[in-house]
Amino acid sequence: MSGLLRLVPDEPEPVHDLAAPPARHRPRWAADPIDDLAEELAEVCATAVHPDEIAAVLEADGLTGEQITERYGRRDAFELAAELHARIPRSHPEPAPVPDPWKVKPGPFALRSLVFTLPGFGYALGRPLMTGAPDRLGLPPGTGALVASALVAWAWNQALAHRAYLRLAAGGRAAAGRCLRLGAPAGAALATGAALAVPATGGAVAFAAGQALYLASATVLLVLGRERLLLLALVPTATGGAVVLATRPPAPVGIALLLATAGGALFAAAYETVRTQRAEQGPSAPLPPLHASVPYGLFGLGCGVLTTLAALGDTIAGHGHGHGHGAGAAVIALTLSMGAAEWLLYRCRGRALTALAATTRPAALLLRAARVLAGCVAGYLAALTALTLATGALWPDGPSPTVPRVAALLSLGAVLWTGLLLQAYGTAWIPALLCLAAAAAESAALALRAGTPATGQLLICTGAAAALLTVATVLLGRITTHR
Template sequence: MSLDSGLETGLGSGTDPDGNRPGPAATHAAGPGEHTVLLPRISTDPLDDLVERVRPTLSQAVDSLHVAAALEADGLTDRGARVEYGYQDVFALSTEVYRRLGPRLPRPRDVRVRGNRSWRESLRLISHGPLYVLPCTAFPAVLAIVGRRSLVLGLVFAGVLGWVYAGVASHAAYRMLGLGRPRAAGRILIVATLTVPVAGAAAGAGLVWLTGGGVALVAMITCQVAYQLTSTVMVFYRREPWLALVMTPAFLIGVAYLILGSGLRPWSAAVAAGCVVAAFLLAVVIAVRRARAAAMAEPPLRAALRPEVPALVGVGAYGLCSAVLLLHAAAPYLLGSLDVAIAAAPLILTMGVIEWRAERFRPQAAALMRRVERPRAFVRGIWQLLARETAICLLAPAIPAAAMLAGLYHLGLLSAVGIVMTAAHVALGGAYLLAFLLAGRDRFGWLCWSMLAAIVAHVGIGALLGSAPLLGRSGPALVDTSLYLGSVLLLQALFVLGLAPILGQAVRYR
């Protein structure tokens, strides 16, 4: 029962025999000794109480499905809809609630619809893949300087360190930015960018002490982790064109070295290092200037980060597992067959496309929610959307992979092992889309356990079959790479299983 804001005058006010509310308040003159009594208007429809209760949160509801999602999130079931309100199910009730809420209030003009991205924003996201590839043309010159064994150790070690470092720093910075603390976000990026070369140099020195390799290996690891943090800062502040401009000379001199030969070897390595240093300094300057430009006062950074520690630990663990998943299978072959060593190139080149489709998933789900009328139709549509986006993220690396395999075949460098390893990395394109969606829902625990299960399946079954290079069992390479492909498909299934309970929940796309 709810109390209406209007007041009835007189003792006889209430409802007519049909249960309808009376019209305008009836008034009778108070006689001598009589008092005028004011009674509240009583609602005879319990649905009125529900409508008024949800109005503050659902005044901007886009449709009845939006209302149904909110009611279900509030604990209302189909049985409750029947017993308490007399409607067949929650959706039938939400249709009436949406009607009674009245016309939707216009949104403020300064609120931007997230799904309305321009082609420039899409191109910015897609460009991330080529940005990751730009320094790769310097690796042949570095290989000739440090040697194959040191190069492999450095790539794996720096890849893991940089992946974890950049992932934690970017997540913390985005969290601070989302909380309206741009100065804190800038400070996080500044500290991370300035400390990562020190961490890289220390890690490289430790690796050299354990395995050998010399000063060149330390310099290579330092430059690699510095570039990963540099690209993180540039992406955060949307300065990708500047990063591409600074790194272009390194890319061009690396290509020239591949074409013209060893005479350009020192130039290729030196120009690549110089470009990384220049990009690093530019990233620091940008972060400092943007942090100083934030004029608002903010709480201390340590206090702001304290609630985020569990999430940052999850992000760090996810980054570590991702790096190990990607590198553990390829590492034993980086010293051998070229077609296996470069099998990940198509995936790295198209990671921007995968990131773009992951960013577009939520706006597309919200648009689907506005189009359909029944929860069952939404669930069916969201799974169809996931299947379509996964297919796109498989096709994106498959196209350059097919071109790369054709070129290797033409040069007589293609083997069955290389084909299988390339197929495994193409399959990782779909797996990373699913991983982005799970990470967006903070399912880092599921992500880590799923990737660990895939790694254990690959290495463990390989050990049983006598083909596990990481454990010193150098069996048939085709068996090992086929097991890796199977573990990636297992990973996809585990990710889908993790999304199953939450993907069709309409309340997550409000």
Template sequence: MTLLSDDDTGPVCAPAAPADEPERTILLPRISTDPVDELVERVRPRLGRAVDALQVAAALEADGHTDRTAQVEYGYRDVFTLATEVFQRMGPPLPEPDEAAVAVVTGGRWAGLRPVLHGPLYLLPSAAFPAVLMAVGRPGLVLGMVLAGTVGWIWSGVAAYLAYRLLGHGRPRAASRVLRWAALTGLLLGVVLGVAVLPLGGLPLAVMMVLQVSYQLASTLLIFYRREAWLAAAMIPAVLFGTAYLLVGGAAQRWAVLAAAGSVLAALAIALWAARPTGDAEEPTPPTGLRAQTPALLGIAGYGLCAAALLFHAQAPYLLTRLDIVAAAVPLLLSMGYVEWRTGRFWPDMVALSRRARRPGEFVAGVWRTIGREFTACLAVPALLGAALLAGLAQVGLLSAAGAVMTAAHVALAGAYYLAFLLAGRGRYGWLCLSMAVVIALHIGVGALLGVAPLLGQGGSALADTSLYLGSVVLLQALFALGLLPVIGQIRHYR
């Protein structure tokens, strides 16, 4: 008997056939040496018949395949090209996905508008600032506000991250304990900071710092539990009496300060009540302990520190002297809720896109089109608010070129924060912190060389300083976009 392989590579030795049996020719199945065929067989048990090449790409990326391995090991340009070839060799796809299921995943186009309201909530305490300024006085005020704002920013960010992680693991009672503990310890941190600045500003400054940290933590808790209306209601007295002080001054100052303090304490009390543990059901054991979250928590704390430094280092030198430059932050703060909302829509939009797209290149192009569209929208909203602000400043004779440039810088910051939220969603805290540290150093360093770094005690031109800040924010946008390149188009994040 003669055995031949079906690729005609030559005879294969086999035992001789018995003499009484006629000789037969048997074709052996071809043994493929194509590594892509081997890859197909490895992923087939897990994928079955994939819906499209994007599903294959997600599996390959999850297995650790990169563009480099696609080039070196398989000879394809990138993972998406390799996935397309694997998909074609796996056979016909399943029928089209159910459109109703897609609608369930993505939700309505205007779902979740609640975050848009967060911007005005961030600004509510500013109504009482003029009265508080007169009560506290100037010595140490800037340092106290920056310290309290930075600590509150970091502490509330870390607490919110932990609470959302616990809630995602089905542990609402544990999330409640974390938030209440964070609020109480944050209050204690505010007291410690206040004691530290007593030699600079006395008791009024210390009390202001405690209240500032308290408001940031109260707003974090109430936003977590979707009780924004309660927060707004608690702050109504502070807004009313603060506005009255602006209109009549004099005797209204004391009442405005008391109303501000009472409103913040009321908001904190309501937040602690909203975060009270409910239910007695036993909660599941978390898959990982708190120690496993340490890298992420350090990343979030670092991000909060750098974000606060990015905003405060440019504003602090003008806080008590240039109303037009300080007011430039108002459009950014008002629009931050809109930026949060659009960021929250990104993931479901990409899930829907991954179901519509049939080619990897189509998906990647769609991702970047979406980012470009949303980035533009996140610039347009604060730009409109900024135009209204500049018109108002011009009406009262306070508009300056430096104020206009600083307003443009804060409009650009809204776009940068949109990209930052996307990076944070991919856990790229190291890149976030490095990028912000670089642009802060450039703004201060170049300003020092030109003699226009007010943070270092240099005078010079405010217009030159704010122009440098605008340039640094534009550079930050480019760095954030560069940080998104390796991760944002990976289909596995959306499948």
């Protein structure tokens, strides 16, 4: 028997911690109950930033200290939570993708581009109404009355549209219709009064009055989302414009087409505002005071002056007919680009939300916002450049826009687009004041004959665009902006 025995060296006696509770002894083949608990709480443990989060879950499940000691051989919930936190690696799942609330199709914006541009043919059809010798600025007779009426209409209708959209959001179509029924006729009357205040022939004043009625009606239809009705009303003018590209139609025909467009738009606007009376009244919500719409009107006035100077500046300065033709083609391109501008405003807001969701630090959000803004501005300017070159190639009886004119137009486009973006985020006074300042500076430069109009516009609008882009970058880089 002794030959079968093996001598085992003496082992030291184990040292017991008298302060610790006696651990449960289990056979080596028995499963560790903590493994089962870790599997049960795997998701909680993987996403926990601190063991105390796991301890809170254990206590919420009703585990007492005695149960934890008996079942798992640990002092308390905190010790057990610390072991679970150490066993399971961190795994923070990405949040589920959120649908982009600003995702829209480009089709409706292409339609809006048409309704912004087609009225330009009306000036060619209404040329017989502008009879007489050019005025002292070298402009066709009656141009001053048309410009005064248009500027007042742009300013008023911008403010009116802002107010109507507020009422649409707060009280539905019925509230927006009441606002438009009062505001649109008042705007048309003010614009007609502005035309009467400028010396002009009766035909020019009548043309300005028709322009005021059309712009008021178009504002109503655009706010109520009836772009297709407005496009239908523009069919006569568009048809006349197609004829003008080939030959000059008889004066009565052109005037009849203008009356058909103005009358159709007026009838459609009146019909739609009457329909809003039957719309269900939405829940009433508090509205900002009336003066909150003032900066939107001032922005419209500033943009109107800048656009007018882009179209007529060369003629006023006497720098040659060819430049004037190029400016006209450039302004047509600018109006055509407004649909792309609106679509890119939606894209910018959607991409800014995506940047916010992917960012964890304020500095990173600012950088991402700058990239989003730069990409959208570049996209708009690329579209504007393509449209300018296309309209210049198709423009009758004149050369394509010159390089300085295209550069000046791009700077103006950047001002308009960035100003609209800031307005979309509720920042209205800064773009309004900057656009008015740019318009005043360009007017002064033109009056003082300080360089060519294109050079003045390029320098002034570039400075205004840089200021607006800086403000927009800071605004988009704030988390609170996107709430």
